[in-house]
Amino acid sequence: MRSIIYIILFAGFGLQAQESFVITNVTVFDGEKVLENQNITVASGKIIAIGQDELTTETTVDGTGKFVMPALTNSHVHVFNVLGLAQAAQAGVLNVFDMHGMETLQGVLKEQRDNPKLATLYNAGFAATAAGGHGTQFGFPVPTLEKPEDADQWVTDRVAAGVDYIKIIVEPWKNTISHETAKAIIEETHINDKVAVVHISKAEDAHQVFLNGADGLVHLWWDNQMTEAQMEAITARENIFVIPTVLTTVLMQELFMGKSKEEAGELKNMMLTEIKRLHDAGITILAGTDPPNANINMGTDLYKELAYLSEAGIPNLEVLKSATSYPMDKFRIANKGYLKKGYVADMLLLSKNPIDDIKNMESIEMIWKNGVLLTK
Ligand SMILES: [Zn+2]
Incomplete structure (x- = not known):
């Protein structure tokens, strides 16, 4: 059973590791409320900063006009x-x-x-x-x-x-x-x-x-x-x-x-x-x-x-x-479900805001788990 599972597992979905990056100028639902024009910085799988501060990393994802939320x-x-x-x-x-x-x-x-x-x-x-x-x-x-x-x-x-x-x-x-x-x-x-x-x-x-x-x-x-x-x-x-x-x-x-x-x-x-x-x-x-x-x-x-x-x-x-x-x-699971400093970088980037229309959930463009990009 175990070997079959592992064979299926490594059959491959495209992956691209990203050690450190920032999503710029994006609308954020942080699990609690909505914040406009934010920069979210991710490093080593965690959110290390969120706000309007100056950028500290060179790798950027332009979030202008887009929406980011917890997975x-x-x-x-x-x-x-x-x-x-x-x-x-x-x-x-x-x-x-x-x-x-x-x-x-x-x-x-x-x-x-x-x-x-x-x-x-x-x-x-x-x-x-x-x-x-x-x-x-x-x-x-x-x-x-x-x-x-x-x-x-x-x-x-x-x-x-x-x-x-x-x-x-x-x-x-x-x-x-x-x-x-x-x-x-x-x-x-x-x-x-x-x-x-x-x-x-x-x-x-x-x-x-x-x-x-x-x-x-x-x-x-x-x-x-x-x-x-x-x-x-x-x-x-x-x-x-x-x-x-x-x-x-x-x-x-x-x-x-x-x-x-x-x-x-x-x-x-x-x-x-x-x-x-x-x-x-x-x-x-x-x-x-x-x-x-x-x-x-x-x-x-x-x-x-x-x-x-x-x-x-x-x-x-x-x-x-x-x-x-x-x-x-x-279910009392720590450090997940929110986009806040110190939380796990499990995030979705959408081209349209699902608070305007819940059907916009279908507009997911990018998915990160532990700060690693899952390519669609
Ligand atoms: Zn059931």
Whole structure:
């Protein structure tokens, strides 16, 4: 397995190393706000200066009339090979959060974190699910749980495997773990100082797992709108987030649930309404697309999810945060997701400003990972 992976890896994407350079006179989204006419200086893979000071390096990229922003993060993916990580990187998606897969394979892929041709993988390892539950149908063996008492050992095993966070599945369309077991896993996760995210599909389950301490949801519910009382109850929690995966959920309706285009359209509208409610209630939204489900790709399809978030009524500045700074904040990853002094130089140069129109995400001209240019 390992040798095959490495052969694919070195098959080659054009690369050009740049030790030190400055992007001049550019509009910057730094992960927080927009700054005009800036010079961004990069050296040894890090941003060493940002401002309007005199230039200190001879290698320049003229940013006049252009827009620079942190590289994108897809907060919900499933990666099974390096080609997925390469496809993500080519679209400017330099970080991907895997939400259930083969732990050993993920360990091998994570060894490639500093490879400038590939997106950096963060992983949950195996998701927590019941025997015969959602997540056990993909053809690889998955360790399962029966009861709250199983949580301690199960979380200990994930932490020993080096996972970055813990993912739990509460999915009553199949055999599922109980809310009591999910709560026990969340508690063990927090004892281990990690973030606990949960797959749900129903509003009541979303409400319940948030009351039981979940940090985030990897999907938005889609059975019903949440009641005002439920929404108020979860809003009392601080620092929680939702990864709505609108694109996935809508595509799945037509592909696998036998729904018509009209029915899928109605569901989409309901989801966008719920996203706006969450946003207005101060709950953080993160962008994710759940590839390869519904044949969604690891790269450019993330732009479609950003367009949905914009359509929901979230201001485009916030939409950009949902795929840059917010994922790094919520998953507690240091020195990434912002363009600030001392941060990793994972950056995108666009010819058009995506705050004017989110569709301008398609205008990416240059991508740097750790300050190394990825040629398109
Ligand atoms: Zn998923």
